[in-house]
Amino acid sequence: MARLTIEDLKKIKEKHKADFTLRAGGYRAKVTVHMGTCGIAAGARNVMTALMDEITKANLSDVIVTTSGCAGLCAREPLATIEIMNQPPVKYCDLNEDKMREIFREHILGGTPVEKYALVVGSETTY
Amino acid sequence: MGKFRANLMLCAGTGCVASESPKVSAALSEEIKKRGLEEELKIVLTGCNGYCAEGPVMAVYPDEIFYQKVTVEDVPLLVEEHFIKGRPYQKLMFKEPEKKTAIPLMKDIPFFKHQVLRVLRNKGLIDPEKIEEYIARDGYQAAAKALTQMTPEEIVKVVKDSGVRGRGGAGFPTGMKWEFASKVKSDIKFMLCNGDEGDPGAFMDRSVMEADPHSVIEGMIIGARAIGAHHGFIYVRAEYPLAVKRLQLAIDQATEAGLLGKNILDTGFDFELKIYLGAGAFVCGEETALMRSIEGKRGMPRPRPPFPAVKGLWDKPSVLNNVETLAQIAPIILNGAEWYRSLGTEKSAGTKVFALTGAINNVGLVEVPMGIPLRTIIYDIGGGPKKGRKFKAVQLGGPSGGCIPESLLDIPVTYEDIVATGAIVGSGGMVVMDDNTCMVGTAKFFLEFTADESCGKCVPCRVGTKILLDILTDITEGKGQESDIETLQDLARDILASSLCGLGQTAPNPILTTIKYFRDEYESHILHKWCKAGVCRKLTTFWIDEKLCKACGACLRACPSKAIVGEKKVPHKIIQELCVQCRTCYDTCKFHSIKILPAKFEGDPHEFLEAAAAGEKKGEA
Numbered sequence: 165m166a167r168l169t170i171e172d173l174k175k176i177k178e179k180h181k182a183d184f185t186l187r188a189g190g191y192r193a194k195v196t197v198h199m200g201t202c203g204i205a206a207g208a209r210n211v212m213t214a215l216m217d218e219i220t221k222a223n224l225s226d227v228i229v230t231t232s233g234c235a236g237l238c239a240r241e242p243l244a245t246i247e248i249m250n251q252p253p254v255k256y257c258d259l260n261e262d263k264m265r266e267i268f269r270e271h272i273l274g275g276t277p278v279e280k281y282a283l284v285v286g287s288e289t290t291y
Numbered sequence: 292m293g294k295f296r297a298n299l300m301l302c303a304g305t306g307c308v309a310s311e312s313p314k315v316s317a318a319l320s321e322e323i324k325k326r327g328l329e330e331e332l333k334i335v336l337t338g339c340n341g342y343c344a345e346g347p348v349m350a351v352y353p354d355e356i357f358y359q360k361v362t363v364e365d366v367p368l369l370v371e372e373h374f375i376k377g378r379p380y381q382k383l384m385f386k387e388p389e390k391k392t393a394i395p396l397m398k399d400i401p402f403f404k405h406q407v408l409r410v411l412r413n414k415g416l417i418d419p420e421k422i423e424e425y426i427a428r429d430g431y432q433a434a435a436k437a438l439t440q441m442t443p444e445e446i447v448k449v450v451k452d453s454g455v456r457g458r459g460g461a462g463f464p465t466g467m468k469w470e471f472a473s474k475v476k477s478d479i480k481f482m483l484c485n486g487d488e489g490d491p492g493a494f495m496d497r498s499v500m501e502a503d504p505h506s507v508i509e510g511m512i513i514g515a516r517a518i519g520a521h522h523g524f525i526y527v528r529a530e531y532p533l534a535v536k537r538l539q540l541a542i543d544q545a546t547e548a549g550l551l552g553k554n555i556l557d558t559g560f561d562f563e564l565k566i567y568l569g570a571g572a573f574v575c576g577e578e579t580a581l582m583r584s585i586e587g588k589r590g591m592p593r594p595r596p597p598f599p600a601v602k603g604l605w606d607k608p609s610v611l612n613n614v615e616t617l618a619q620i621a622p623i624i625l626n627g628a629e630w631y632r633s634l635g636t637e638k639s640a641g642t643k644v645f646a647l648t649g650a651i652n653n654v655g656l657v658e659v660p661m662g663i664p665l666r667t668i669i670y671d672i673g674g675g676p677k678k679g680r681k682f683k684a685v686q687l688g689g690p691s692g693g694c695i696p697e698s699l700l701d702i703p704v705t706y707e708d709i710v711a712t713g714a715i716v717g718s719g720g721m722v723v724m725d726d727n728t729c730m731v732g733t734a735k736f737f738l739e740f741t742a743d744e745s746c747g748k749c750v751p752c753r754v755g756t757k758i759l760l761d762i763l764t765d766i767t768e769g770k771g772q773e774s775d776i777e778t779l780q781d782l783a784r785d786i787l788a789s790s791l792c793g794l795g796q797t798a799p800n801p802i803l804t805t806i807k808y809f810r811d812e813y814e815s816h817i818l819h820k821w822c823k824a825g826v827c828r829k830l831t832t833f834w835i836d837e838k839l840c841k842a843c844g845a846c847l848r849a850c851p852s853k854a855i856v857g858e859k860k861v862p863h864k865i866i867q868e869l870c871v872q873c874r875t876c877y878d879t880c881k882f883h884s885i886k887i888l889p890a891k892f893e894g895d896p897h898e899f900l901e902a903a904a905a906g907e908k909k910g911e912a
Contacts, residue, residue, distance in 0.1 A: 165548045166548075167547075167548060167549030168548045168549050168550065168556065169556060169557060170435045170439065170556055173426055173430075173431055173432060173435060176426040176427060177426060177427050177428075177429070179423075179427075180423060180424065180426075180427030181427070182294050182295075183295065183298060183333070183424075183427070184416075184427055184428065186296075186297065186298050186352045187298055187300065187352040187353075187416050188416060189353070194353070197377070198377065199375065199376050199377035200376065200377070201376070204375070204376070212296075216294065216296055216331060219294050220294045224294075225294075228296070228353040229296040230296070230353055230354050230377075231373075231374070231376075232377045232378070233376065233377050233378045
């Protein structure tokens, strides 16, 4: 490591922000991909990979992705729940990679839920 | 490299390493690779998480799921369940003693819930071997502030106003120490760190050095700036190999990054830091002895004054601070004195780290605001004594401290309140004892330690501790005399008053407090030759109460000297001539049918025990 300046300290902090948002909390949005057997069979894995890819490309450090079990509505898998802090959570259904990418742009980045893919708005929050 | 969706914080502190966390780590990374998750999941090896009893422990973020006792065999299923199927793995979750429900979230577990983390702010959150992770948590920001925006006087003032006191044991105000040294004029000064944690059962400093070495280094840079020192040593015992390794790595990284050495952060300030390995002598935790030891001489204390702030290492002005004290300097500089004072009491500000051990459910490292009742630490965080056992005493402050009985558990943990009991806060060792503990034996244990560790320089300590130990040994072997209690107290007071250093000045504390709170145990040892806890072998007769015995054969099978006879449906009996008082039967019996009687007991045990119980009741009333 080269000699650091005070500016560098701040840069390093910024660079590692994503990891510490995960560990210490303080995130803006949380996406839960439902990964029950049904979800996995319907392609939840690819949906999550697509989401991770978008987050990486956008270099976001305040969005976290987590997984959970079956959401109960196996017929409409893959499902994902998006919770933006202080807004009602939105559950999306029948997802695929492209839909996920669109939701990422519109809802997570843009702040507007994508109604055409939404199953329900305002279910339980988990944060 | 993409972003990780989860961080797996696996503890790699000494406790968890001993319970094989390195193997778990290897198995985890192999499994994660096998499942193609290596770009999504990041394993971070952290320092001590604190919950050592349940190691290896692992916290998964962002879910905040806490796993304990993770084994290599669990790994495949854990990865599949949690990270592929999104179902946290119940089997390894925390379960409250006596209850079966699993508690998945770290913040809901009582052990963590009541803690406030300042010294241990980075515990379990960073990889101590990576300086970037420390920097990412505001690391070295305080050093930068102290070097660029503050005068030495301002640094001293903030530390003084914060009210932080030395966490090594004596509780001397840190700001005052710094002020003294800063005012002495000298071409050379030293900033020193005391990592010679020597109390049996204490591991606060080791954990800080292992889990967050940079926090100690940053505290030292700030202290060096405050007093005008350009050289420093961290004195740490060689028995702490992991702490030494991580400290050295941290020093190397900080030096490479220009945070130590010449011209730190281009501010023109120089500070060179080295580790000095101690050989593990208890007396070297005493400041003047520690300094002699760094000089390469035999570690022995010298009278003060002159104080080290005037004449310390190589007779130059020196400040020696404890690891835990230094680890909280950076947040004080960043957040200010008022922030620090927002926790704790007027005279005992901030938080204190305790190493909770002994006969308690949750053994581990805990940080609490000063002023909370002892009871909260022992029952809410520590989970109380183990099942079926009764709390007897808590030993605070190691060999220099004392035993506090149940009746005083509601006192707040502050320097003043603890001293009033006869114990000391000390460096933070907290050993819980249950009704299986003999208090005379406990005092003897600590005196064995201090008599052994006495450096021998002054007579009161060298000879006095040996005589105290001899008297205690006599008492535990049935050779006690009625006058012994008074002799112990007299001699103890003399040693307190006339010893050269803190070792001798505090060594009698375990005796004085056990006599103060458990005098009846001394008396029963001396007068009735009876160790009621059944620990002192020569003062114990084990006897099976035939009315309670279920004739299950458990004790009979367990007895190593075949001293128990009996058969099905016939109450068992101990043949006293064969019994070696090993306690095995007593610990084995599920029906509490084995009783403890005085040595070589003759007469009717039922009558004797009834009379004794009645006497105790009378005494309480």
